Amino acid sequence: xxxxxxxxxxxxxxxxxxxxxxxxxxxxxxxxxxxxxxxxxxxxxxxxxxxxxxxxxxxxxxxxxx
Amino acid sequence: xxxxxxxxxxxxxxxxxxxxxxxxxxxxxxxxxxxxxxxxxxxxxxxxxxxxxxxxxxxxxxxxxxxxxxxxxxxxxxxxxxxxxxxxxxxxxxxxxxxxxxxxxxxxxxxxxxxxxxxxxxxxxxxxxxxxxxxxxxxxxxxxxxxxxxxxxxxxxxxxxxxxxxxxxxxxxxxxxxxxxxxx
Numbered sequence: 001x002x003x004x005x006x007x008x009x010x011x012x013x014x015x016x017x018x019x020x021x022x023x024x025x026x027x028x029x030x031x032x033x034x035x036x037x038x039x040x041x042x043x044x045x046x047x048x049x050x051x052x053x054x055x056x057x058x059x060x061x062x063x064x065x066x
Numbered sequence: 067x068x069x070x071x072x073x074x075x076x077x078x079x080x081x082x083x084x085x086x087x088x089x090x091x092x093x094x095x096x097x098x099x100x101x102x103x104x105x106x107x108x109x110x111x112x113x114x115x116x117x118x119x120x121x122x123x124x125x126x127x128x129x130x131x132x133x134x135x136x137x138x139x140x141x142x143x144x145x146x147x148x149x150x151x152x153x154x155x156x157x158x159x160x161x162x163x164x165x166x167x168x169x170x171x172x173x174x175x176x177x178x179x180x181x182x183x184x185x186x187x188x189x190x191x192x193x194x195x196x197x198x199x200x201x202x203x204x205x206x207x208x209x210x211x212x213x214x215x216x217x218x219x220x221x222x223x224x225x226x227x228x229x230x231x232x233x234x235x236x237x238x239x240x241x242x243x244x245x246x247x248x249x250x
Contacts (some may be wrong), residue, residue, distance in 0.1 A: 011216040015226035018161035020223060021207040022230045029237045036244065047248035048192065053183065055090020055196045058175035059091075059203025064227030065170050 021063040028057050070152065076212045079156045083208060087201040094165045095197015096185040106187055108184045114250040115184040121178045121239045128174035128235045132228075138171040156198040164201030166195020173231035173237040176200070186249055 017023055032053050039045040069127050105113065128134055143162045148155030162168040166176050179200060182192050209217050223230075 009142040015166050015216060016222045017218065019210050019219060020243065021210060022226060022233070024206065024210070025233055025237065032241050032248060047245045050201050050220065050241040051196060051245040054238040054245065055200040056203040057234050057241065058179040059200045061173040061175040061238065062171065062172050062204060063207035063231050064223060066174055
């Protein structure tokens with residue numbers, strides 16, 4: 001999908017990253033690690049939770065071809 | 067997709083795109099779920115080991131190859147899908163994009179996810195749900211662009227696309243490995 005806006009301002013690197021899917025994938029990974037730690041410490045996490053996180057990660061991973 | 071100006075129009079187009087992506091992903095999930103039934107006679111332990119071996123192999127392949135060389139349709143979705151209007155075009159574009167096999171697949175993550183649905187022996191409803199979630203997540207980056215993007219967004223993204231693709235594969239493999247261990 002091509003660029004959809006026409007604003008001429010040069011954005012800061014922070015502004016760039018906020019609009020980028022890679023940090024979102026990082027957040028998802030952090031959520032997975034947190035849930036994994038909870039799971040290892042005795043909290044029951046059912047299989048659909050990591051499975052859903054995983055398919056969302058797979059979808060985000062393909063965002064570069066957007 | 068043609069350039070579209072105005073956030074309200076972009077959001078309407080994105081909504082159609084999201085619905086299309088979700089439907090496309092759900093379609094793939096349904097097909098994989100049906101085919102997974104054919105593998106149900108294979109013992110669960112064998113399927114789990116097979117998933118582990120294939121998922122790790124795909125991850126290593128993705129990490130080693132500069133460009134992923136797995137079988138895929140190496141064509142872009144044609145612009146003609148928008149010939150009947152933006153709304154219908156966004157929907158159709160989304161269906162083709164969200165199904166995960168009608169255009170380029172530059173990351174092994176989707177292959178690993180497909181293997182999971184195929185080998186885990188899930189109830190069909192879960193296969194459809196996972197497929198729909200995959201499809202919907204393919205629309206997220208476009209929403210990020212509409213709400214937060216600035217000129218040069220795609221150029222910036224393309225500077226680290228391979229990182230995104232490889233990280234996604236690692237994250238998906240680890241999480242699906244966990245799901246397999248919980249299932250079997």
